Amino acid sequence: MRTRYRPLPWQLHTVCSTVVAVLCVLVPAGLLHDALFSCVSLSAAVATAVGTRLHRPQRASAWWTLTAGLLAWALGDITYAVCYTWLDWQDFPNVPDLFYVLAYPLIAVAMLRMARQARPGADREGVIDASILAVGFGLLSWTFLVRPALAELPQDLPAGLVALAYPVGDVVVLAMLVRVFAAAGHGSRAFGLMAGAASTMLLADALWQWADAYTTNDATWVDGVFVVSYVLWGAAALHPSMRRLSDPSPSSRHEFSTLRLVVLTAASLLAPGTLALQLALGLPPEGWAVVVSSAVLFVLVVARMAALLGRLREQTALLGDLARTDPLTGLLNRRSADAELERLRTRARHEGSALxxxxxxxxxxxxxxxxxxxxxxxxxxVGAASAWTAALRGSGVQLARWGGEEFLLVSCGLGADRVEHLLTGLRAVVPEGQTFSAGLARWDGHEDAVHLVARADQALYAAKHAGRDCTRTAPAPALDVEGPARRAG
Structure with missing residues (x-):
C-alpha cells in the first residue's frame, strides 16, 4: 500500500503564504491589499514562533528574538494600513515608524546571537568582514538614500532621526547577516532561506526608500518584494535544519573562501564606485564622504590582511607541531627523535660530553x-608521557614516543649512572600501577645513532628476559673492547 504524502510544515507554510502573497500583489492598493499584505507579514512572525516551539533548537534565544523583530515589523505593516489607508493620517513620523524602527535592532541582535553561538569566543575576522560591508554599503546608502531623504524633510529633528534610522538599520542588519554567514555558514536549507529572507527584506526596504526619495508614483509595487521576504522568513524557521543554524560550525567553515574574497573586494570598491556613479549621473560628488569611507575601508582591509596572516602563521605552526609530535601523547615522534638524537650526537662530539x-x-x-x-x-x-615529562622537567633530558608502548630517552651531559637514577624516579610515577623495562646505552664517541639505539634495544630485551621492571645497560661496542687487546699484542 502506498504511503500517503503529507507535506512538511515549512512546505505547507510556503504554499499557503505564497498564495496569499500572489493575491496581495494582484489586488490594487486599498484596504483589501493592505489586509492581505498584513496577513503575509504576520504569518512570518507566527511561523518563526511555531518553528522555534516545534523544532526546539538548543539555543533558542536567537530565534525568539527574531520572532520579536518580525512581529514588530508585522505590527508596523498593520498600523501602516490603519493609519495611512484607513484613517488617512499622512504625518511623518507616525505610529508605524515606531514598530519598523524597533524591528531593526531586534533582527540584528537575533543574527548577532546566532553568529556568536555558532562561533563562540573572539571572531575578529567576522567583525572586520562585517565592518567592511557596513562601511561600503553605508556610503552607498548615505549618498543615494539618506541625503535625499533628509533634504526633503522640514527642519524637524524627530522626523530627521526616523528617516535616518531606516537606512542605518538596513546597514546594521546587513552587517549582522555577514557575521552569520562568516560564523554559521553550515550550508543548511534553513540558512539559505534565512539569508534570502534578510537580503530580500533589505532590498525591498532600499527600493521603498529610493521610490520615496526620487519618484512621486505609488510605491505599492515594492510590496511584492516584501512578501517574498516574509515567506522566506517563515520557511527558514519551520525547516528542520534550523536546529543546526546556531550550532558551533566546523573550523573548515572559517576559511577565507573565494566567495568571501569576491564579496569583500566588491564592498571595498563601493567607495570609488559610488563616486564614479555620481559623476556618470551628473550628481554633485560627496567628496568628504568618499574620502572618509575610503580611508576606513583601507584600514579595515589592512586589518583583515593582518588577521589572515596571523591565522596563516597559526596554521603553519600547528602543521609544524603535527609533523614533529606524536598526536596521542604530544611527545616528539620517531622522525623528530631521530633528528634530535643526531643533533645531540653532534653536540656531544664537539663538547666531549656524555651521550x-x-x-x-x-x-x-x-x-x-x-x-x-x-x-x-x-x-x-598519555598518562605515562605526562608523568614522565613532568618528572624530567629541568633535567635537559629529551623524551619521545618511539613507537607503540616504547619511549626513547636521550641525555647529553649526564652520565649513565645519572640517567639510570632518573629512570628509577620515572618508575615511581607510572600510572595505573604499571611498570616498565628499560635498556640503556652510552655512546662511544664514534658509532652512528642507529647502532647506538640498537644497543639500547638489545639491553631492553635483556631487561625483559631478566623479569621486567628493571634496567639493563648495554656493554660497550666490540671495537672498543677488542681494540686495546690488539694494541697490547
Missing part, C-alpha cells in the same frame, strides 16, 4: 590493552 640513550617499554601492555580495551591503553600511554 646516553634509553629505550623504555611498558610491561605487559598488550595484556593491559586486551583486558581493559584500547581506550584504557591510550589513557595509560
Amino acid at each position: 646516553v640513550v634509553a629505550l623504555l617499554d611498558l610491561d605487559h601492555f598488550k595484556a593491559f590493552n586486551d583486558t581493559l580495551g584500547h581506550p584504557a591503553g591510550d589513557r595509560l600511554l
Whole structure:
C-alpha cells in the first residue's frame, strides 16, 4: 500500500503564504491589499514562533528574538494600513515608524546571537568582514538614500532621526547577516532561506526608500518584494535544519573562501564606485564622504590582511607541531627523535660530553590493552608521557614516543649512572600501577645513532628476559673492547 504524502510544515507554510502573497500583489492598493499584505507579514512572525516551539533548537534565544523583530515589523505593516489607508493620517513620523524602527535592532541582535553561538569566543575576522560591508554599503546608502531623504524633510529633528534610522538599520542588519554567514555558514536549507529572507527584506526596504526619495508614483509595487521576504522568513524557521543554524560550525567553515574574497573586494570598491556613479549621473560628488569611507575601508582591509596572516602563521605552526609530535601523547615522534638524537650526537662530539640513550617499554601492555580495551591503553600511554615529562622537567633530558608502548630517552651531559637514577624516579610515577623495562646505552664517541639505539634495544630485551621492571645497560661496542687487546699484542 502506498504511503500517503503529507507535506512538511515549512512546505505547507510556503504554499499557503505564497498564495496569499500572489493575491496581495494582484489586488490594487486599498484596504483589501493592505489586509492581505498584513496577513503575509504576520504569518512570518507566527511561523518563526511555531518553528522555534516545534523544532526546539538548543539555543533558542536567537530565534525568539527574531520572532520579536518580525512581529514588530508585522505590527508596523498593520498600523501602516490603519493609519495611512484607513484613517488617512499622512504625518511623518507616525505610529508605524515606531514598530519598523524597533524591528531593526531586534533582527540584528537575533543574527548577532546566532553568529556568536555558532562561533563562540573572539571572531575578529567576522567583525572586520562585517565592518567592511557596513562601511561600503553605508556610503552607498548615505549618498543615494539618506541625503535625499533628509533634504526633503522640514527642519524637524524627530522626523530627521526616523528617516535616518531606516537606512542605518538596513546597514546594521546587513552587517549582522555577514557575521552569520562568516560564523554559521553550515550550508543548511534553513540558512539559505534565512539569508534570502534578510537580503530580500533589505532590498525591498532600499527600493521603498529610493521610490520615496526620487519618484512621486505609488510605491505599492515594492510590496511584492516584501512578501517574498516574509515567506522566506517563515520557511527558514519551520525547516528542520534550523536546529543546526546556531550550532558551533566546523573550523573548515572559517576559511577565507573565494566567495568571501569576491564579496569583500566588491564592498571595498563601493567607495570609488559610488563616486564614479555620481559623476556618470551628473550628481554633485560627496567628496568628504568618499574620502572618509575610503580611508576606513583601507584600514579595515589592512586589518583583515593582518588577521589572515596571523591565522596563516597559526596554521603553519600547528602543521609544524603535527609533523614533529606524536598526536596521542604530544611527545616528539620517531622522525623528530631521530633528528634530535643526531643533533645531540653532534653536540656531544664537539663538547666531549656524555651521550646516553634509553629505550623504555611498558610491561605487559598488550595484556593491559586486551583486558581493559584500547581506550584504557591510550589513557595509560598519555598518562605515562605526562608523568614522565613532568618528572624530567629541568633535567635537559629529551623524551619521545618511539613507537607503540616504547619511549626513547636521550641525555647529553649526564652520565649513565645519572640517567639510570632518573629512570628509577620515572618508575615511581607510572600510572595505573604499571611498570616498565628499560635498556640503556652510552655512546662511544664514534658509532652512528642507529647502532647506538640498537644497543639500547638489545639491553631492553635483556631487561625483559631478566623479569621486567628493571634496567639493563648495554656493554660497550666490540671495537672498543677488542681494540686495546690488539694494541697490547
